[in-house]
Amino acid sequence: PKAVSGDVPGLSSKCVHSKSGPIGAGASRDGEYKVPEYYCYDRNSYFEAEIEMSKFRLPQPSAKQ
Template identity: 60%
Template sequence: MASAAIVSRHFSKLRNFSSFIRTFTGGKIIYNKQGKTSSNIPSSVPGLSQDVVNVPNEPVGPGAAKNTAYKNPEYFCYDKNSYYQAEIEMAKYRCPQPSTKIYYKPSSQ
């Protein structure tokens, strides 16, 4: 019986927090979306360039080549700057960071 009281007390705290958020935002529903349509998204996105990963034809690790048992030679071809170069190349394809300051307004209204 005592555990039921503890559980209901915890759920009431969650409910109060939820209603606080609705009060804080003025009852508005916030969607973190920009009004971007699918026609603006490029249909063909190229892969990463040779600056990120350069896979030679010969084995690069212990039995790692495209024509051997270990089919993932790319694992051995990254260096300490590959991650940062990939971030630079993919930056133009990333979605913008969501914002709680900008409310979503549908274009039909």
């Protein structure tokens, strides 16, 4: 098996899209909805994250000996 590395970088800009303008309805750091990062993802962000993180996952164990 591959050795586990603790050196896992964060997600790239393919997954998280930082926005400089208005981010979403009612979202701001000092507003009622305090999680503006929710609006930094799109419909493909989950799949891009899966691709980027796949090289850091451990292989699935086999029941065969």
